[in-house]
Amino acid sequence: MIPAEFDYHRPDSKAQALRLLGAAGSEGRILAGGHSLIPMMKLRMAKPAQIIDISRIGELKGIVIRASEIEIGAMTTQHELIISESLAEACPIIRETAKQIADPQVRYLGTLGGNVGNGDPGNDMPGLMQCLNAIYVLESTKGVREVAARSFYQGAYFTALGEGELLTKVRFPLPPKGHGYAYKKLKRKVGDYATAAAAVVLEMSGGKVRRASIALTNVADTPLYAKDAVDRIAGTSLEPADIDAAVAAAEAIARPSADGRGSAEYRTKMAGVMVRRALMEAAARSGEAEDTPAPEKKGGIFGWLKS
Ligand SMILES: Cc1cc2nc3c(=O)[nH]c(=O)nc-3n(C[C@H](O)[C@H](O)[C@H](O)COP(=O)(O)OP(=O)(O)OC[C@H]3O[C@@H](n4cnc5c(N)ncnc54)[C@H](O)[C@@H]3O)c2cc1C
Numbered sequence: 001m002i003p004a005e006f007d008y009h010r011p012d013s014k015a016q017a018l019r020l021l022g023a024a025g026s027e028g029r030i031l032a033g034g035h036s037l038i039p040m041m042k043l044r045m046a047k048p049a050q051i052i053d054i055s056r057i058g059e060l061k062g063i064v065i066r067a068s069e070i071e072i073g074a075m076t077t078q079h080e081l082i083i084s085e086s087l088a089e090a091c092p093i094i095r096e097t098a099k100q101i102a103d104p105q106v107r108y109l110g111t112l113g114g115n116v117g118n119g120d121p122g123n124d125m126p127g128l129m130q131c132l133n134a135i136y137v138l139e140s141t142k143g144v145r146e147v148a149a150r151s152f153y154q155g156a157y158f159t160a161l162g163e164g165e166l167l168t169k170v171r172f173p174l175p176p177k178g179h180g181y182a183y184k185k186l187k188r189k190v191g192d193y194a195t196a197a198a199a200v201v202l203e204m205s206g207g208k209v210r211r212a213s214i215a216l217t218n219v220a221d222t223p224l225y226a227k228d229a230v231d232r233i234a235g236t237s238l239e240p241a242d243i244d245a246a247v248a249a250a251e252a253i254a255r256p257s258a259d260g261r262g263s264a265e266y267r268t269k270m271a272g273v274m275v276r277r278a279l280m281e282a283a284a285r286s287g288e289a290e291d292t293p294a295p296e297k298k299g300g301i302f303g304w305l306k307s
Pocket of ligand 1: 031033037038100106110111112114115116117124125161165191193
C-alpha cells in the first residue's frame with residue numbers, strides 16, 4: 001500500500017530537529033532508519049502528517065566508552081554496533097544481540113534509537129537495555145530528561161516518550177571485566193523476530209553469582225526485567241536446581257500471546273529455555289570477577305545489576 005500524505009523535513013542539527021518536532025506537536029514523527037516506521041506507514045497503521053528525518057544529524061551518532069559507562073548515540077546503526085571492536089571488548093553482548101537482528105540490509109540502516117524507541121515488543125534491544133540497566137536520554141525544546149529502560153515501556157507501541165521528545169542517546173554502566181553474558185534468541189528463520197529471547201549478564205566470584213541481570217524479549221507486551229529470576233540465582237553456584245528456579249521465575253512473568261510463532265504456552269516455555277541456555281553460556285564465559293571495590297565506591301558502576 002501507499003502511505004498517507006505527509007510533509008517531509010530533513011534537519012541538519014539536533015536543535016533544528018527539536019524545533020521541528022516541537023512545532024509539529026502530535027502530528028510529528030521521527031524517521032530514523034525507517035525499517036519499522038515505513039512499513040507501518042505503508043500499512044496505514046501509522047499516518048504521521050509531519051515526518052522529521054534525522055538521518056543527516058551526525059551529532060546523534062557515536063559510541064563513547066568511559067571509565068564507568070558506555071554512551072551510544074541514537075542514530076548509531078545496528079551495523080555500527082557490530083563492527084565496533086572497542087564496544088565488543090567492553091560489552092560483547094551488544095554485538096551478540098545486534099547480529100541476531102534481522103539481516104545485514106536492515107542492520108545497515110536500522111538504528112539503536114529506532115529499535116529502543118519503537119515500542120515493538122519484538123525488538124531485541126529493549127530487553128538487552130533492561131538487562132544492562134540503561135538510561136534513555138530524551139530531549140525536547142523544553143529540556144532534557146532521563147528515563148530508565150526498565151520504566152520506559154508501557155505497552156505494545158506505548159512508551160514514556162512524550163510529545164516533542166527525541167531520544168538522543170542511551171547510556172549504561174560499563175559491565176566489569178570478566179563478566180559473563182549471553183543473548184539467546186529462538187526464531188523460526190534467519191531475519192525473524194523472536195519467538196522468545198533472553199539476555200543474561202553475570203558476575204561470578206569464588207564460584208558464586210556475585211551479581212546478575214536477566215531480561216526477556218517478545219514474551220509480553222513489553223520487554224521484561226526478570227527480577228525474581230535474578231533473585232533465585234544471587235549468591236548461588238548455579239547448581240541445576242538454582243537454574244531451574246530461575247527458569248521457573250522467568251516463565252512465571254511471561255505473558256506472550258499466541259501467534260504464528262506458537263501458542264502462549266509454547267512461547268512461555270521457550271522463554272524458560274532461552275533463560276536456561278543464556279545462564280549456562282554466560283556462566284561458561286564468565287571469568288572470576290576482578291578485585292573491584294564495593295559498588296558504592298565505584299560511583300554506580302554496578303548500577304546495571306541493581307533492580
Ligand atoms: C525484515 C525486517 C526484520 C526485522 N527483524 C528484526 C528483529 O529480528 N529484531 C529487531 O529488534 N528488529 C527487527 N526489525 C526492525 C529493525 O531493527 C528496525 O530498524 C528498528 O526496529 C527500528 O529502527 P529504525 O532506525 O529503522 O527506526 P524507524 O523505523 O525510523 O522508527 C521506528 C519508530 O521509532 C521512532 N524513533 C526512531 N528514532 C527515534 C528517536 N531517536 N527518538 C524518538 N523516536 C524515534 C520513530 O518515530 C518510529 O515510531 C526488522 C525489520 C525488518 C524490516
